[in-house]
Amino acid sequence: QSVLTxxxxxxGAPGQRVTISCTGSSSNIGAGYDVHWYQQLPGTAxxxxxxxxxxxPSGVPDRFSGSKSGTSASLAITGLQAEDEADYYCQSxxxxxxxxxxxxxxxxxxxx
Amino acid sequence: xxxxxxxxxxxxxxxxxxxxxxxASGFTFSSYEMNWVRQAPGKGLEWVSYISSSGSTIYYADxxxxxxxxxxxxxxxxxxxxxxxxxxxxxxxxxCARDGIAVARYYFDYWGQGTLVTxxx
Numbered sequence: 001q002s003v004l005t006x007x008x009x010x011x012g013a014p015g016q017r018v019t020i021s022c023t024g025s026s027s028n029i030g031a032g033y034d035v036h037w038y039q040q041l042p043g044t045a046x047x048x049x050x051x052x053x054x055x056x057p058s059g060v061p062d063r064f065s066g067s068k069s070g071t072s073a074s075l076a077i078t079g080l081q082a083e084d085e086a087d088y089y090c091q092s093x094x095x096x097x098x099x100x101x102x103x104x105x106x107x108x109x110x111x112x
Numbered sequence: 113x114x115x116x117x118x119x120x121x122x123x124x125x126x127x128x129x130x131x132x133x134x135x136a137s138g139f140t141f142s143s144y145e146m147n148w149v150r151q152a153p154g155k156g157l158e159w160v161s162y163i164s165s166s167g168s169t170i171y172y173a174d175x176x177x178x179x180x181x182x183x184x185x186x187x188x189x190x191x192x193x194x195x196x197x198x199x200x201x202x203x204x205x206x207x208c209a210r211d212g213i214a215v216a217r218y219y220f221d222y223w224g225q226g227t228l229v230t231x232x233x
Contacts, residue, residue, distance in 0.1 A: 002156065036219035038157070045207055045223045046149075046157065052216030089157050093218040098171060101147070101218055106156040 003028060003097070004090050004104035011110040012080045020075045020107045022090030028102060030071035033093040037066055037075045040087040040106075049088070050075060077109070085111045114138040114222045116208045121227030128198050128231070134191040134208030134224055142166075142186035145211035147220060148193050150204035150229075160206070161193065176202075198231045205229075 005023040012018040022035060029035055037050040048057050050066035053073065065076045073092075077084055090104040120132040132148070148160040161182040162171040170182055181194040191208055205226040212221030 033218065034216040036216070038220070040157075045225050046220075047223070048212070048219065048221050051212055051214070051219045051221070055215055057221070087156075091157075091219060098174060098177070100171060101159040101162065103157045103159060 002105040003094055003102040004092060006088075006090060006104035006107045008105070009108045009110065011112055012077075013112045014080055014082060016080050017076065017078045018080060018109065019077075020088050020090075020109070022073045022075070022104050024071050024073075024092060024094075026071065027096040028071075028092045028094040029068065029073060031095055033095075035066065035068050035073035036091045037064075038089045038091065040089065042086070046089065080111055082111050085109055114210070116210065116222055116224035118206065118208050118224045118227040121206065121229045123230045123232065124198055125233050126199060126231055129194070129196045130198065130229060132193040132195065132206055132208075132227060132229070134193075136189045136191065136208075136210075139210075141184075141189040144213070146184060146191045147209045147211065148182060148191075149207045149209050149220065149223075150202075151207070151226075152201070152204040155204075158204075162211075163191070195229070198229075200231050203229060203231045 038046040039049045040046045053068040054066045094102045115137045117135045163182045179197045183192045207226045208224040209220035210222045212219045
């Protein structure tokens with residue numbers, strides 16, 4: 001059971017918009033800690049996609065955007081492309097845990 | 113270019129030990145906090161351990177506390193993970209990941225390619 005909750009899967013057709021939710025609690029997202037998102041293409045290492053809730057690293061297309069409100073966050077992908085098919089993970093910081101860095105369970109995005 | 117290259121994975125029997133290494137290049141290693149993150153086959157990401165830039169502050173996930181030891185050698189630009197009393201559930205790809213420092217905190221801005229650890233008899 002992950003500390004942050006994500007839907008196991010989402011899907012969309014090319015060109016469509018999809019969103020992936022990430023729900024936490026009062027000791028992580030709700031406490032004001034930032035949410036970050038990673039993309040993991042099949043057979044590769046995770047890659048930073050969004051940091052600090054809504055910031056994109058250099059090279060990440062502006063089709064990817066992040067937001068946060070209360071105890072939840074969302075990743076939105078517009079203009080869906082076949083190459084976006086991957087696993088997506090949210091991550092934050094939890095003040096109640098010894099290690100403090102926590103991940104969501106991951107969401108598999110399928111491009112139909 | 114930032115590069116993180118893990119090594120040291122392999123097949124080990126339950127109860128055995130293994131030492132993972134992560135060679136860093138392309139940035140001032142001694143200025144960055146570092147982590148190990150693992151991923152069991154077909155499963156999600158699990159944060160394992162953190163070490164501050166000087167090595168003075170260390171954290172572990174409860175699942176590995178008392179069995180794993182993280183360390184670093186800033187002179188050698190290297191991060192390590194000593195894994196003892198290994199269990200089948202420790203089977204995973206282990207990633208070395210750098211803490212980001214831009215705008216936000218507590219995120220991983222660069223990852224290595226990973227090294228596979230298999231615990232089996």
